[in-house]
Amino acid sequence: MITEIPAFLIGQLGKNDSYAGEIAGDEIIDYALSVILRAQEIIGGRIVYIECQDKLELKEFYSRNGFKVFRQDPDDKLIQMVRLLK
Ligand SMILES: CC(C)(COP(=O)(O)OP(=O)(O)OC[C@H]1O[C@@H](n2cnc3c(N)ncnc32)[C@H](O)[C@@H]1OP(=O)(O)O)[C@@H](O)C(=O)NCCC(=O)NCCS
Numbered sequence: 001m002i003t004e005i006p007a008f009l010i011g012q013l014g015k016n017d018s019y020a021g022e023i024a025g026d027e028i029i030d031y032a033l034s035v036i037l038r039a040q041e042i043i044g045g046r047i048v049y050i051e052c053q054d055k056l057e058l059k060e061f062y063s064r065n066g067f068k069v070f071r072q073d074p075d076d077k078l079i080q081m082v083r084l085l086k
Contacts, residue, residue, distance in 0.1 A: 005047060007047035007049050008036045008039070008047065008049070009050070009051075010029070010032050011050075013028060013029065013032060013050070014028075015028065025061055026064070026065060029065045033048070036048055036085070040085060046086075047084060048067075048083045048084075048085060049067075049070075049081060049083070050062060050080070051078045051079070051080050051081075052079060052081070053077060053078060053079075054072065054077065059081070062081045063081075066083045067081035067082060067083045068081060069081050
């Protein structure tokens, strides 16, 4: 029985406040995914996930970048969203 599935976690994604107007969040996540794709070539794996606060702006940001909510616990302040790699 499979009880654990390895996955890549993108943690603490965020802009540097001093340069917030100079880069889009989409560019940051594209960069993070490009690093993960390089790692995937070496160690495999297809699942990338993030944890974020249950806020509309953040859910829209991650949805726009291909993530879907897979865990939303009302007792937990964080939600988890997942994206599958090819
Ligand atoms: C998440 C992030 C990378 C997205 O970047 P982006 O797509 O370029 O979008 P913007 O920074 O322009 O933000 C879009 C809107 O979401 C809001 N927003 C962003 N992060 C937010 C947060 N953590 N909580 C509430 N609102 C947030 C912004 O205030 C902005 O609102 P506005 O359009 O009314 O001004 C960037 O907003 C960021 O660094 N946020 C702070 C760190 C963070 O919360 N990271 C997520 C950790 S899981």
